Amino acid sequence: MRILFRASLVAAGLLAVAVVASAGQGAPKPPANDDCLACHGDPTAKRANGTSIAFDEGTQKAFGASKHAQMACVDCHQDLAALKEFPHPDTLAKVNCGTCHDAAQEKFMRGVHARARQDGRMLAATCVDCHGMHDIQGAAEPSSPTNHLNLPATCAKCHGNLDIITRGHIQIGNVAAIYHDSIHGKALEKSGLLVAPSCVDCHGNHDIARKSEATSPVFRANIPATCGKCHAGIKQQYDAGVHAAALKKGDSRAPVCIDCHTAHAIQRADTDSWRLAVTAECGTCHANVVDSFRLTFHGKVTELGFSRVASCADCHGPHDILPALNPASLVSQANLVTTCGKCHANASASFVKYDPHPNPRSYQRGRVLWWANRFYWALIPACFGFFGLHSLLWFRRSWRNGHGTASHEKDGGRA
Ligand code: HEC
Ligand code: HEC
Ligand code: HEC
Ligand code: HEC
Ligand code: HEC
Ligand code: HEC
Ligand code: HEC
Ligand code: HEC
Ligand code: HEC
Ligand code: HEC
Ligand code: HEC
Numbered sequence: 545m546r547i548l549f550r551a552s553l554v555a556a557g558l559l560a561v562a563v564v565a566s567a568g569q570g571a572p573k574p575p576a577n578d579d580c581l582a583c584h585g586d587p588t589a590k591r592a593n594g595t596s597i598a599f600d601e602g603t604q605k606a607f608g609a610s611k612h613a614q615m616a617c618v619d620c621h622q623d624l625a626a627l628k629e630f631p632h633p634d635t636l637a638k639v640n641c642g643t644c645h646d647a648a649q650e651k652f653m654r655g656v657h658a659r660a661r662q663d664g665r666m667l668a669a670t671c672v673d674c675h676g677m678h679d680i681q682g683a684a685e686p687s688s689p690t691n692h693l694n695l696p697a698t699c700a701k702c703h704g705n706l707d708i709i710t711r712g713h714i715q716i717g718n719v720a721a722i723y724h725d726s727i728h729g730k731a732l733e734k735s736g737l738l739v740a741p742s743c744v745d746c747h748g749n750h751d752i753a754r755k756s757e758a759t760s761p762v763f764r765a766n767i768p769a770t771c772g773k774c775h776a777g778i779k780q781q782y783d784a785g786v787h788a789a790a791l792k793k794g795d796s797r798a799p800v801c802i803d804c805h806t807a808h809a810i811q812r813a814d815t816d817s818w819r820l821a822v823t824a825e826c827g828t829c830h831a832n833v834v835d836s837f838r839l840t841f842h843g844k845v846t847e848l849g850f851s852r853v854a855s856c857a858d859c860h861g862p863h864d865i866l867p868a869l870n871p872a873s874l875v876s877q878a879n880l881v882t883t884c885g886k887c888h889a890n891a892s893a894s895f896v897k898y899d900p901h902p903n904p905r906s907y908q909r910g911r912v913l914w915w916a917n918r919f920y921w922a923l924i925p926a927c928f929g930f931f932g933l934h935s936l937l938w939f940r941r942s943w944r945n946g947h948g949t950a951s952h953e954k955d956g957g958r959a
Contacts, residue, residue, distance in 0.1 A: 574625045580617045583630075592634070599678070606679035641671045651750035667702070667712040674698055674749075690749075695742035696723060696733060703743075722808040739774065746770055746807075762807070765791065767800040781863035786870075797829060804862075813862075819851035826856045837901040859883055859900060875900075 583589060584599035591597055599607075607613060618625040623637045642649030652658050652671070660668035674690060681688035689698040702708045704720030723729045723743070731740035746762060753760035761770040768788065772779025782788050782801070790798035804822050805811075811818050823846065827834030837843040842854040859875055866873035874883045880896040888895065 572626070572628070574616065574618045575627055575630075577617050579630070580624075603678050610676075610678065610680050611682055612678075612680060648750055654753075655748075655751045656753055665712065667708055669702065673701070692738055692742055693732065693736060695744055696720060696729065699743045700724075719808050726808055726810045727812055728810055741774065745773070764796070764800060767802055771801045778863055781861075784866075785861075785864045786866050799825075799829065803828075816849065816851045819855055819857075820846070820849065822857065823851075823855045833901055840899075840901055842900065854887065854900075858886070 581599060581604070584597060585601075585604070587598045587600040589596065589598045612620070618627075620639045620641075621636060622640070622643070624632055657668040657670065661670060676689060681690075683690040683692070685691060686693070688694065700720035702712070703714065704718055704724075706718065708714070709717060724733060728740050731737040732742055748761060751759075753763075755762045755764070757763060758765075760766065768779055768782055768791075772782075787798050787800075791800065804825050805813070813819075823834065823837075837856070838847060845853040846855050861874050866876075868875045868877075870876060871878055873879065881891050881893060884891040884896050
């Protein structure tokens with residue numbers, strides 16, 4: 545079978561050689577697509593190692609419907625453009641899409657996938673992994689792998705494939721599965737919502753970078769802006785709050801959207817389970833507040849699973865959180881009657897004296913303790929140093945005095 549196939553290839557090749565030769569009477573003409581298909585059109589065409597090199601009818605149809613339908617094979621397989629006669633070498637140069645798409649190529653070369661490939665980690669994506677090979681479509685085409693609705697599946701070929709995740713050392717693991725079950729994933733993959741984000745809305749497409757790189761849209765400090773492209777109203781509220789202010793000051797402990805919502809597992813924000821989880825999340829930074837909150841009526845009932853009683857965000861707001869001393873804060877003295885009044889219809893100035901969580905200033909207290917701690921540790925060497933020096937001087941003096949007395953005695957003796 546193999547020999548038969550080889551023989552047919554040679555026959556077709558002779559034909560093709562003839563075609564190239566006849567074309568080459570004037571200026572040498574590059575091989576035409578039909579020359580290539582004389583061998584590759586055979587659906588059983590294989591390499592010596594057994595892998596397929598068929599450009600069968602299905603592929604020809606897909607090629608004919610692709611963005612590149614008008615192109616010659618050798619526009620992409622450029623090392624064959626100047627071919628004098630068939631057969632061509634077994635191994636050909638890789639297609640360089642950048643000869644025509646230099647802007648996309650240049651951006652891609654900056655991205656994490658290209659850099660990984662340059663370092664020899666060849667599992668990372670290249671043009672054909674996201675766009676296809678001979679069936680490339682524009683993103684507007686519903687069947688294109690880069691169509692908005694198909695993109696999660698395109699990235700999931702690798703980021704949802706445990707073998708590639710393991711061998712490619714992709715730390716974060718199977719994000720595609722997590723995204724699939726999130727509100728964004730459901731909105732896009734199930735409801736077909738074009739306004740819901742696919743992977744590239746948060747990561748970019750060609751110049752995808754790691755979260756540790758300051759240019760990445762998922763670099764910590766850039767996350768509010770990335771989510772804010774769509775959630776513009778929430779971004780405005782967040783920007784007005786104390787957490788955004790702390791972030792702008794460079795406080796790396798300040799929470800960004802994903803601390804409370806996660807990045808890939810985002811859920812509706814009005815379910816009981818989520819509201820309980822976010823209370824715990826506030827506690828990862830405001831630990832003492834949550835501890836004292838648990839002792840209050842609101843806290844105890846919340847702990848039992850009734851998130852509607854009053855959890856942190858009901859009194860402080862979820863995004864526009866401000867310190868109590870700021871008059872615009874929901875928990876400022878001026879606003880408390882209104883804030884408690886959302887649920888306690890007859891809240892009065894005396895009612896709001898109830899302490900919603902004793903010792904609320906834990907965060908500051910935490911910082912005070914931190915400084916106190918430093919001060920304490922600084923105090924020890926300072927004390928030892930001071931008293932040590934003091935003792936030394938004292939010994940020196942008493943030694944001197946001792947000798948002094950002796951000599952004095954001598955002197956005295958002399959005198
Ligand atoms: C005479 C038959 C024949 C003709 C004509 C022919 N090819 Fe091939 N081609 C082959 C064979 C056989 C192989 C597999 C070589 C091997 O065993 O690795 C191959 C392999 C290839 C490969 C894979 C190379 C690689 O590095 O893996 C490409 C791409 C290719 N051909 C493109 C073309 C194009 C484009 C044309 C027209 C310009 C063409 N071929 C014309 C027989 C032919
Ligand atoms: C838009 C660019 C483009 C055009 C046009 C194009 N190819 Fe390819 N072709 C590729 C890419 C990309 C690959 C993947 C290998 C690589 O990167 O070199 C490939 C691979 C191949 C292979 C190897 C198949 C495999 O699975 O490894 C063959 C055979 C081939 N092309 C034949 C053709 C023939 C015949 C034509 C014309 C009818 C053609 N190509 C037109 C881009 C193109
Ligand atoms: C990780 C996946 C991925 C890789 C790898 C990739 N692309 Fe893209 N590319 C996309 C997506 C997604 C779009 C669609 C963007 C949109 O919706 O407008 C796109 C769009 C394009 C476009 C359309 C014009 C444009 O800029 O919007 C071209 C051309 C293109 N890519 C070429 C390339 C080339 C060339 C390479 C390799 C150097 C490459 N791409 C690698 C995902 C990828
Ligand atoms: C010889 C030049 C050439 C090469 C090489 C080439 N392309 Fe193209 N590409 C084009 C042309 C021309 C178009 C059609 C543009 C149009 O219709 O607006 C196109 C269209 C596209 C589109 C659709 C862009 C859009 O805006 O809808 C994508 C995606 C694309 N190419 C990706 C690739 C990839 C990936 C490769 C490498 C495998 C590649 N191209 C190789 C010339 C080329
Ligand atoms: C062909 C497989 C493949 C495809 C398709 C692919 N990736 Fe990747 N991606 C990888 C591999 C492998 C790495 C690890 C690169 C390295 O070694 O540094 C990676 C790295 C990343 C990283 C950096 C994280 C890290 O651990 O280094 C991000 C972010 C990323 N990809 C996003 C995407 C997005 C978004 C898409 C779809 C538009 C996509 N990838 C498509 C294979 C792929
Ligand atoms: C709503 C925005 C959003 C969407 C949609 C999204 N991501 Fe992410 N992704 C992020 C953020 C934010 C991070 C950083 C997480 C962190 O800092 O812990 C991240 C991290 C990653 C990482 C790890 C990056 C690193 O440097 O370690 C990979 C890989 C990744 N995402 C792939 C994907 C893939 C694949 C999809 C689609 C299935 C996707 N993401 C969808 C926002 C998103
Ligand atoms: C400190 C925690 C926290 C941070 C940071 C945070 N959120 Fe929220 N978010 C919440 C809470 C709590 C709710 C629920 C509000 C409610 O029940 O009224 C919420 C609700 C939402 C909602 C649903 C609207 C609603 O009121 O039900 C969206 C959308 C949202 N957040 C997006 C974001 C975005 C985008 C960012 C970053 C700019 C962000 N969040 C930052 C805690 C947070
Ligand atoms: C491309 C636009 C887009 C981006 C970017 C985006 N989202 Fe969304 N998000 C949506 C849409 C659309 C929905 C509504 C889906 C639905 O209701 O089915 C949504 C829903 C949500 C919800 C649930 C709201 C509710 O009603 O309870 C939260 C929370 C949320 N997004 C947070 C985020 C966070 C955090 C980020 C950044 C890491 C982000 N989103 C990035 C478009 C976006
Ligand atoms: C990732 C850590 C983190 C999380 C999670 C977090 N915060 Fe904060 N919070 C901070 C930081 C940092 C400040 C700013 C402190 C400063 O500027 O002195 C702050 C300030 C505040 C303030 C202003 C009072 C003060 O101590 O400055 C309130 C009120 C507050 N947060 C409430 C909340 C609530 C409610 C949640 C949950 C919905 C929450 N925080 C989640 C880190 C966090
Ligand atoms: C029933 C309403 C209510 C609930 C629920 C609530 N708080 Fe408060 N919180 C307040 C009020 C009122 C103050 C101001 C008290 C004061 O100044 O003595 C305050 C003060 C604070 C402060 C200090 C603010 C400052 O400027 O000094 C932090 C931090 C805080 N709360 C965090 C939380 C967290 C985290 C939760 C959830 C575990 C929570 N709160 C739940 C009403 C509430
Ligand atoms: C999101 C709704 C909500 C908010 C906001 C809220 N509470 Fe409550 N609170 C409740 C519910 C529900 C109960 C239990 C039913 C009841 O007794 O009314 C409760 C119970 C109480 C109780 C104990 C029961 C009682 O009535 O004696 C006190 C005291 C209290 N709240 C004070 C406050 C104060 C002070 C504020 C403002 C700082 C506040 N609450 C804000 C919902 C809320």
